[in-house]
Amino acid sequence: MVQRSTLTISPAEGESWRKASGGRENSLAVRPLNIGPLVVDPPILQAPMAGFTNYAYRQVVREYGGVGLQATEMVNARGFVWLDEHEAQHPDRLWGIGDEPRPLAVQIWDNDPETMAKVGRRLVEEYRVSVVDINFGCPVKQVTQRAHSGSYLLRHPERMHAIIGRVVEACAPTPVTAKIRLGCTRKTANAREVAQVVEEAGAAALTVHGRTAEDYFKGSADWEKIAEIKDSLVDIPLIGNGDLDSAEKVVFAFQNYRVDGVMIARAALGRPWLFAQAAAALRGEEIPADPSLDEQKACLLRHYALVVERFGVQQGTHLMRKFACCYAQGKRGARLFRSQVARVESPDEFYGVVEETFPKD
Ligand SMILES: Cc1cc2nc3c(=O)[nH]c(=O)nc-3n(C[C@H](O)[C@H](O)[C@H](O)COP(=O)(O)O)c2cc1C
Numbered sequence: 001m002v003q004r005s006t007l008t009i010s011p012a013e014g015e016s017w018r019k020a021s022g023g024r025e026n027s028l029a030v031r032p033l034n035i036g037p038l039v040v041d042p043p044i045l046q047a048p049m050a051g052f053t054n055y056a057y058r059q060v061v062r063e064y065g066g067v068g069l070q071a072t073e074m075v076n077a078r079g080f081v082w083l084d085e086h087e088a089q090h091p092d093r094l095w096g097i098g099d100e101p102r103p104l105a106v107q108i109w110d111n112d113p114e115t116m117a118k119v120g121r122r123l124v125e126e127y128r129v130s131v132v133d134i135n136f137g138c139p140v141k142q143v144t145q146r147a148h149s150g151s152y153l154l155r156h157p158e159r160m161h162a163i164i165g166r167v168v169e170a171c172a173p174t175p176v177t178a179k180i181r182l183g184c185t186r187k188t189a190n191a192r193e194v195a196q197v198v199e200e201a202g203a204a205a206l207t208v209h210g211r212t213a214e215d216y217f218k219g220s221a222d223w224e225k226i227a228e229i230k231d232s233l234v235d236i237p238l239i240g241n242g243d244l245d246s247a248e249k250v251v252f253a254f255q256n257y258r259v260d261g262v263m264i265a266r267a268a269l270g271r272p273w274l275f276a277q278a279a280a281a282l283r284g285e286e287i288p289a290d291p292s293l294d295e296q297k298a299c300l301l302r303h304y305a306l307v308v309e310r311f312g313v314q315q316g317t318h319l320m321r322k323f324a325c326c327y328a329q330g331k332r333g334a335r336l337f338r339s340q341v342a343r344v345e346s347p348d349e350f351y352g353v354v355e356e357t358f359p360k361d
Contacts, residue, residue: 030254030282033068033237033261036175036204038103038130040068040261042279044250045207045239047265048074048107048133048179055096056306057323060299061268062101066276068261069103074135076147077110077119084122094127095310103130107179109138111149113162117170124174131204132171136160136194137181139213151213154184157197164201175204179241182225185214191225195232203236207263210242227257239263247274247281254282270326272299293331297358300327304350317350324354331359 032041046053046061048071058070073093083089097104106129110116120132135143138150145152153160160178168176178198183189189212198206208229210221221242230238237260244250245267253262268274277287291299303323308316324341328334340353 042068043261044068044275044278045263046070047263049265050074055310059306060303061272064273064276066279071105071107074107074109077108077115080119105131105133107133107135109135109149113166116163117166120167121170124171131175133177137179137209139216151181157194161197161201164203168202177205178203179207181209182212185212191229192232195229199233199236205237207239207241223257230258247277247287250278251281270329333359
């Protein structure tokens with residue numbers, strides 16, 4: 001059965017909202033989000049995405065603005081400790097965070113409370129991160145079946161309690177947050193129970209992706225279920241996540257689903273200006289138009305320069321293939337661009353393909 005999207009607004013509704021809200025007072029009264037002592041303003045978060053939300057991407061997003069809290073890719077706690085002890089190195093995914101503007105959340109995953117606490121403490125003391133986020137949502141087999149972590153732990157709320165409790169203790173006063181899915185399967189969805197456990201263990205906020213682990217990315221995020229979780233929380237904010245791909249949908253989520261904040265992932269990969277559009281909408285301002293295609297192309301090239309700065313020419317060029325595809329997504333001529341950019345090997349090839357085949361209208 002095809003899951004009905006609970007977060008659908010028609011283009012006409014979006015357009016009428018856009019007109020009605022232009023330049024007026026914000027009737028939504030969306031407030032900044034408090035994550036412990038941290039004020040997240042606007043209450044729009046950039047999601048952690050393994051393989052994507054690296055230093056370069058975070059920098060591009062920051063340049064457009066509109067994001068209240070950014071996150072790294074998830075970092076494995078055991079791997080962190082092992083690297084430290086054996087090679088005196090730090091995880092690659094933490095590259096650049098020392099000098100990066102704050103606020104910044106680092107997400108960690110694993111299932112051993114002591115290891116997680118040790119890593120949390122390091123992140124706070126050494127890296128001075130603003131938030132330590134714990135992943136209880138990853139559905140990937142390597143994480144769930146092999147490492148009994150991520151969304152696997154949703155079946156073990158008592159273990160989640162132990163992990164969160166120890167990390168909170170180790171990181172205080174820096175806030176610790178948790179990111180979950182609705183459950184492991186639709187039948188065993190237990191997010192409401194889990195939410196209570198998360199709060200009781202001392203977390204400062206809860207983010208919920210409105211799918212189960214079994215859903216992976218299929219169907220639509222269930223925002224009605226996200227809204228129900230609000231009743232399980234006493235003091236900590238609820239951050240909703242899933243399928244937000246326009247400023248209008250962000251407004252719709254705040255208006256209809258009782259969330260204190262929202263988190264955006266995939267839609268902003270090739271549209272890093274989406275956060276700024278959503279933030280303007282929440283302020284009751286007219287939503288800024290998408291940048292022109294020339295500006296989008298310039299943004300893609302800026303992103304490429306940052307990726308090369310971070311990963312070097314060869315790895316950076318390879319890595320940029322997937323980002324470049326995101327920038328073209330949904331545009332006329334995207335297929336041709338994708339097929340060409342997926343093969344680039346050098347900066348010259350990359351610039352050539354972008355110049356010749358990046359969508360022009
Ligand atoms: C490629 C990819 C990598 C992801 N990596 C992470 C991750 O490291 N940690 C995490 O909590 N969620 C991760 N997610 C899930 C997203 O943070 C988010 O919950 C999900 O994509 C739904 O939001 P969206 O509909 O806005 O994309 C990842 C998703 C994708 C597509």
